[in-house]
Amino acid sequence: MDIDWKTLGFQYMDTDYIVRCAFHGKWQNGELVGEWGEPYATKDKYLHLHVSATCLQYGQEAFEGLKAFRGVDGKIRIFRWQENAKRMQQSAIGLKMAPVPTELFGSAIRLALKKNLQFMPPYGTGATLYFRPLLIGTTPRLGVGPGADFEFIVIPSPVGPYYRGKFHCTTFIVNRHIDRAAQYGTGAFKVGGNYAASFRATEAAHLQGMDCIFLDSKSHTFIDECSAANFIGIRNGEYWTPKSLAILPSITNNSLMVLAKEMGLKIVRRHIRLRDVQDMTEAAACGTACVISPIDKIIDPDKGTTYTFGDGTPGPIMTRLYQRLQDIQYGRAEDKYNWCEVVEEK
Numbered sequence: 481m482d483i484d485w486k487t488l489g490f491q492y493m494d495t496d497y498i499v500r501c502a503f504h505g506k507w508q509n510g511e512l513v514g515e516w517g518e519p520y521a522t523k524d525k526y527l528h529l530h531v532s533a534t535c536l537q538y539g540q541e542a543f544e545g546l547k548a549f550r551g552v553d554g555k556i557r558i559f560r561w562q563e564n565a566k567r568m569q570q571s572a573i574g575l576k577m578a579p580v581p582t583e584l585f586g587s588a589i590r591l592a593l594k595k596n597l598q599f600m601p602p603y604g605t606g607a608t609l610y611f612r613p614l615l616i617g618t619t620p621r622l623g624v625g626p627g628a629d630f631e632f633i634v635i636p637s638p639v640g641p642y643y644r645g646k647f648h649c650t651t652f653i654v655n656r657h658i659d660r661a662a663q664y665g666t667g668a669f670k671v672g673g674n675y676a677a678s679f680r681a682t683e684a685a686h687l688q689g690m691d692c693i694f695l696d697s698k699s700h701t702f703i704d705e706c707s708a709a710n711f712i713g714i715r716n717g718e719y720w721t722p723k724s725l726a727i728l729p730s731i732t733n734n735s736l737m738v739l740a741k742e743m744g745l746k747i748v749r750r751h752i753r754l755r756d757v758q759d760m761t762e763a764a765a766c767g768t769a770c771v772i773s774p775i776d777k778i779i780d781p782d783k784g785t786t787y788t789f790g791d792g793t794p795g796p797i798m799t800r801l802y803q804r805l806q807d808i809q810y811g812r813a814e815d816k817y818n819w820c821e822v823v824e825e826k
């Protein structure tokens with residue numbers, strides 16, 4: 481296997497195995513009763529799926545994203561997978577699906593890793609092994625409603641470093657004309673429909689060389705999400721991040737808040753008006769793919785306003801937070817919060 485780890489992008493690459501596991505059940509008095517089978521590894525990347533499966537007909541599906549890192553000591557660390565398991569359970573409840581038990585989620589990830597060790601990028605390349613857990617409804621249904629059968633799949637793919645070369649800033653553009661998720665909708669769940677709903681806005685921003693900021697759908701006043709990442713801003717020794725029912729609870733953001741607190745910053749979780757960013761000295765998007773993506777400018781085309789942060793290069797606090805979290809992920813710093821599971825390769 482000859483993979484050029486240094487030129488790998490954030491694209492899907494086939495590995496040897498995926499892991500699958502099925503749930504069969506029935507709805508009884510509003511409760512889903514059934515059982516999960518054993519997870520197994522298979523080389524077949526295609527599903528034999530009924531054309532009327534609820535995932536295809538009604539978008540009954542959820543997914544996750546997490547990474548394994550090859551550390552400086554040669555050990556493999558999976559970062560906070562238990563949090564992804566919990567979040568996928570919330571998404572499952574949100575879409576009337578069978579939640580995947582935490583233990584099953586963990587064993588499926590470990591199995592996917594062990595079966596694909598040759599795809600685990602070496603330390604020093606910036607590449608990682610990304611896992612895409614997927615939960616889909618497989619019951620054929622014509623009447624609108626949830627299914628009772630589900631498939632849990634773990635799809636691994638090695639991915640390249642988010643930053644090829646220098647850690648740099650991105651410009652964001654506000655979109656008030658397309659909402660990602662409604663206030664009491666599914667924005668807090670990681671479900672496919674949210675992403676399909678955001679494509680018009682994110683692709684329009686990409687065409688202009690930017691990323692997109694979504695505001696709250698009710699008043700278009702408060703910051704919700706930065707494309708597929710949470711927003712963070714630094715203001716007078718405070719770490720600001722939005723409080724909203726419609727945003728995904730980011731595991732990276734949660735981790736950065738712990739580290740920011742350690743660094744003496746005060747954590748402020750609140751509704752953040754777009755104009756509040758004018759008092760911020762640094763801003764960034766955060767998520768598994770990038771860890772931190774510093775923002776140099778936010779453009780609000782409807783109001784003709786541009787907010788700028790610093791001198792166009794990543795600010796000192798974002799840079800420190802980025803390095804601090806990566807040091808834990810790559811085993812260069814003590815994992816004092818027990819965020820990483822070290823996996824035995826044998």
Ligand SMILES: Cc1ncc(COP(=O)(O)O)c(C=O)c1O
Nearest residue numbers: 708709710728730731732767768
């Ligand atoms: C909409 C959205 N917000 C935020 C995040 C960041 O979440 P995490 O840090 O868990 O990757 C993601 C990525 O998963 C996302 O898709």
